[in-house]
Amino acid sequence: MKGAKAAVELLEQQNVEVMFGIPGGVLLPFYDELLQSDMRHILVRHEQCAGHMADGYARVAKRPGVCIATSGPGATNLVTGVATAFMDSSPVIAITGQVATGVLGNDAFQEADSFSLMMPITKHNFRITDPKALPETIKKAFLIATTGRFGPVHIDIPVDIFTADISDEDMAKEVRVPKPKRNLAGLLDAIKLLEQAERPTIMVGGGVTWSRAGPEITRLSEILMAPIVTTLMAKGSVPENHPLVLGVCGMHGRQVANYALNNCDVLLAIGTRFSDRVTGKLSEFGRKTKVVHVDIDSSEIGKNVKGRVGLVGDAWTVVNALIAGLQQRKKAATWKERIIQLNKECTCDYDLKSNPIKPQKVIHEMSKLLPEDAIVTTEVGQNQMWASHFFKCYGKRMFITSGGLGTMGFGFPAALGAKVARPESVVADIAGDGSLQMVSQEFATAIESDIPVMVCLLNNGWLGMVKQWQKLFYGERYMATKFGGSPDFVKLAEAYGAEAIRVERHSEISEAIRRGMKSDLPILLDFVVDPEEDALPMTPPGKNVSECIKGRCQWKGGVA
C-alpha cells in the first residue's frame, strides 16, 4: 500500500471524522487518496485558521482535532494555530507536508524546517524519514496528544513517504507511550490542611475543563464549604449559577473571586499553572496562604508558586480521592455564608440602556438569550474580558477562548470548529473589530462548508485593549491603535454570502441576537459600541488587588 493511502487509513482508524486544511504541491498524493475517503475535509482560507478550527473542534469533542498544511509557507502559517493549542493544552494533530527526503535540507522550493519550528510549541513532534515509521508515528501522535496532559502533536511528512510502499506488517504494528506517573504521597497532608481550613478556596484551571471534573469539584466545594474561583480557561467547567461558584478571577476577574483567592487560608488549586494574569505580582501572591496544588503535569508543581503540597494526577481522580478522604468529616463552619453573601452583592450584570451601545449590554443580552447548550468563543482583548466577566456559563454552555497565547483571530475559526463538533448547538463568537479583521476570510469557509455560526462583533473602531493600556498607563498617548480604514463589516460579510445586521441602538440588541440564533447561514451582528468604554475592573499588571481600577464596579467587600 502506498504511504498516502496508509495515512488516510490510519486517520480513519483513529476515528477522525473531519480535518481542516489546505492542500499544496507536496500533499498532492495524500489529497488524491482523500478523494476516496469518507472523512470530511474542510477547505479553509488560511492555515492558521485550520489550526484554530482543529483546536475548537478538540475543545468541544474532547478528542483530537486534525489540521493539515503543505510544506514551507503552509507550515509557517500553521505555527500560530499550533502554538495556541499548545498553550491551552488542546489535543491537535498537525500534519505538514515536506519536500522529498532527497532534497531535504537543500533549500528546495517551499522548504522550511517545520520540524524545528514546531518543536518548542508542541507536546511532541515527528519528522518521518523512513516509510516504515509512518504507521507507528501516526498512531503514536494520537496517543501522545491524549495521554496525560493533552497537547498538540505535529507530524512532518516528506512527499516521497506518501509515494513509498508500506507493508501490512508495518501497518499492524502496535505502539505504546509511557503513562504519566501519579504521585499522591501528599494526599494525607492535603486532606489535613483542607480539613482545618477556616477560609478554604478552590481554584480551578483549564485542566478541569479537559478532565471534565466540574461536578466532582462542585461536590467537593460543598463538602469543604469552600467557594470556587475559576481561571479564564476553566470558565464553564463549573456552573456559574451555583452560589459557591464565584466566577473568573485574575486581572479582569470578578472582585468577589479575587477576594476569595487573596484572603483564603488554604487554597486548593486544580489544573492551573498560576499564570501571571491570575496571580498578579508573583512575589506577593498567596504569602499568607497554604497551597495544595493538583496537576497532571509534574513539571507544573512548584513552577510558579513554590513550596506547596503537590499532588500529581488527573483532576478527576485526585478530586475523587479528596472527596473520599473528606466526606466523613464534618466541619462546623467556614467563611462559606459570608462568601455567598458577598457573591450576591458582587453584581455586575449591567443592563445598561444607553446609546451608543455599551458592550456589557450586548454580553448581558447574550447571556440572557442564548440557550443552555450554547457555545461561546471569544477573540482576544476587551471583547474577551467583557465576555469572561459578564457572560454566565452554566448547564451545557461552553466558553472557548485563547487563554495562554492570547491569539487575536482565534474565536471565529474556533467557533467554526466547535460548530462542526456540535452542530446542534448555537455557536457564537464574541469578536472585536481588530481580531475579526485578522481572520475575516473564513466567512468563505463558513459559507462553503455550510457552518452557520454567529459572529457578535463588538465594533469600537480601535485595538481596544491596547488603547485601554495607552489610556491608563501611557498618558492617553495613542499610537497605532485607532483604525482609520476598517471595512463596512455588514457589506464584508454579505460579500461572502453571509447574513449581516448592523445594530446601533440598545433596544435592537435582543432582536438581533434572536435572529442570529435562528439563522441557517453564518451571520454577523455588527454591534457599534461605545469606543470610550474600558474593560474594567482591572488589576494593573505586576500590582496586587488593592490597586485594582474598579470603574463602574460597586464592590464594597474590601481587599484584605
Add this chain to the structure above:
Amino acid sequence: MEAMMLLVYDQPGVMQRVMGEFTRKRINVETIVVGKCEMPDRARIVLSISDREKALGVIEHLRALHEVIEADLIDHERHEAYAIMLGKDGVCRVTGTVEEVEGIIKKSQPAKYIETLNAI
C-alpha cells in the same frame, strides 16, 4: 557545579529538543558529553550546569519530553573531569576529579585547552 545525566533515544533532533528546554529556561550549559551507551538505539547525555536551583527547575521539564527516558542529577563524588591541553610539549590528556584536573590546568597554563565534565 551540577551534573545531570539523561538517557535518550539516539535519533536526529534529540539534542535540539533537550537544549530547547535550557534555552527556554535561560540556562547556560557549561559542558556537554553525548555518546552511545550499553543499550542499542539509546544514548547518554551528561550536562553540567552551575546553578543547582536552575538544574532542579529544568529536570521535570526534561522528564516530560518523549525522547527522554530518564533524567537525574548525579552525586558530586561521581563527577569526573576530562581535559585535552595543548602546550609546549604538544597534546596532553588529563582525567581525574574536577579539582585534580582544574589544578593541573592551572599549573601548566596550556596555550589551548578544553575541559568537560562526565559521570557514570
